Amino acid sequence: MTNRKNILIIGAGLAGSSIAHRLIQQNQNVKIIDKGENFATSVAAGMVNPMVFRRMNKSWRLDEFIFEAKAFYSELEETLKTKLLHEITIRRLFSSEQERKSWLEKQSFSEFENYLTPISAEDEKYECAKNNFGSGRVKNAFWIDSSKFYDSNLAYFKEKGILLKETFSTDDFNPEEGIYKGEKYDQIVFCCGYLNKEIPFFSSLPVQQTKGQLLTLKSNQIPDNESLNRKCFVLPLGNGTFKVGATYEWNNTNLEVTTEGRNLLLQNLSVLGDFKLEVLDQNSGIRPTTPDRRPIMGQHPEFSKLHVFNGLGTKGYMTAPTLSREFVTFLIDGKALNLEVSNERFN
Ligand SMILES: Cc1cc2nc3c(=O)[nH]c(=O)nc-3n(C[C@H](O)[C@H](O)[C@H](O)COP(=O)(O)OP(=O)(O)OC[C@H]3O[C@@H](n4cnc5c(N)ncnc54)[C@H](O)[C@@H]3O)c2cc1C
Known part of the structure; x- marks a missing residue:
């Protein structure tokens, strides 16, 4: 294959492992470093809720994200040989009459038909929880078994011989040449989650x-x-x-x-x-x-081999599959990232 690159990923949480799978699918040469202590991906409830109830609106880029996410995790179940994805109905107990009206209005719009079940007489008088204003059921929600996701990814990367279970340190790193512990990489992607502040090259980003x-x-x-x-x-x-x-x-x-x-x-x-x-x-x-609730991805302004993929926020399990694909297209094919997610918006 032409264009085969050596890529080092720091962090095997949701961000780093999603990118790693995308790159492996493209037959790229991947190494992934993780220190084995995870406090987001493996702790998360892993819920994927299509709706933002506060505004009774669809989640950001929902139609693009949700079905690709389901397909991604289903394929991952085969790769990792473990059950990860569980379909679930979400029942919203309305917090006010206004909220109920807002649902009633939206349930008739075609753009909501994949997500909002029209309120039935049973939903109105649902009795298994306190129900002052009626309730509605959300379709196409699911949850990912988050601790299994993290553990089985680490086990998979280990079995493939591409996991370095250690703490990345800048002591043995040349950012210009992309050399880490004597190995030369074409690209290095930092996916350190909330520990981004500890990575000097990207610490100024508002994660x-x-x-x-x-x-x-x-x-x-x-x-x-x-x-x-x-x-x-x-x-x-x-x-x-x-x-x-x-x-x-x-x-x-x-x-x-x-x-x-x-x-x-x-x-x-x-x-x-x-x-x-x-x-x-x-x-x-x-x-x-992140302050604008959008992830942060892109290239370092000075060291061209260094990249970042972070800021997945509260809806990471929904957004990571599509965003990792877009990020990899940027990394490998040079296709520009949308400014909405690019680190350039903070320059
Ligand atoms: C309580 C809670 C509930 C959540 N619920 C949901 C939910 O229901 N639905 C949803 O979609 N999202 C949820 N999230 C958010 C979701 O978990 C995050 O968006 C996502 O996991 C972030 O992934 P990440 O890979 O960026 O970070 P992380 O999961 O933090 O991964 C970063 C990895 O980098 C490694 N690392 C960092 N620094 C170094 C270093 N120097 N050397 C080596 N390794 C390093 C760490 O070991 C870690 O494994 C929740 C989060 C929390 C905390």
């Missing part, structure tokens, strides 16, 4: 650190056939267990779980019902977010 906490709980009173949503989301995991999330704690890199976090999540859950439950676990992680 923010947004902590999130989640609860895992057991209950035989919470409906387990749908994901309930209002103030929080409740994701049924099977066998009467659920994930409830998530908190948003801006500029916070403390990975400790807190009593405040737990109480806030339980309080949010009580808006859906006074369910008897037992908390089994509490986790925390840090999302790499």
Whole structure:
């Protein structure tokens, strides 16, 4: 194959592993470094919700992202030989009459027909949760088993002999030549999530650190056939267990779980019902977010071999499959990135 490049990826979270799979598909020569400590990709609830309920609108570039994401994860299941993707219906319990009206209006628009199920009489009087304003069901949602995603990717890269399980350090790195520990690379892509600040070449980019906490709980009173949503989301995991999330704690890199976090999540859950439950676990992680809620990808302005793919934010599992494909087209074929996602918007 012509144009076969040596590419080094730093970080095997959602960003780095999505790019790695895209490059491997193109028969590129890939190495991936990960220090084996992950606090976003493997912690996430992995929910892919087509809607933004706050504005009762479709998520950014939804029609492009969602079906490609499903196809990507289904193919990955074959490659990694593990189940990752779980289809789910999301039931939104409306928070006001205004919200219900907004859904009713949108459900008749053709652009929403893939996502909003027209409200039925059963949805209006749904009784398994507190229901003051009726409810509606979202179609084409799914969730990815996030810890399996991270673990099985690492195992796959290890088996292929392309994983370096170590901490990347600039001590043995020449950014101009693209030489790391004596090996020369054509391109190096930094996918370090919230730790982007520690990478000197890209530390000026506004990748923010947004902590999130989640609860895992057991209950035989919470409906387990749908994901309930209002103030929080409740994701049924099977066998009467659920994930409830998530908190948003801006500029916070403390990975400790807190009593405040737990109480806030339980309080949010009580808006859906006074369910008897037992908390089994509490986790925390840090999302790499950006001020304009768009990812950041592109080339270093001075060192042309260095690249960044970061800022996947709160909807990374929906956006990473398409964005990694677009990024790889940029990397390999030189096709320009849209300014909306390019790091050049901060120059
Ligand atoms: C609590 C919580 C809930 C979430 N829920 C959802 C959800 O429901 N749906 C959704 O779509 N998204 C969700 N997200 C967001 C999603 O997890 C992120 O968008 C995504 O995982 C970010 O992936 P990443 O690869 O950029 O970062 P990370 O997952 O943080 O990966 C970065 C990797 O880089 C490695 N690394 C960093 N520095 C170095 C170094 N110097 N040397 C070697 N390795 C290094 C780390 O070990 C790590 O594995 C959630 C996030 C959190 C925290």
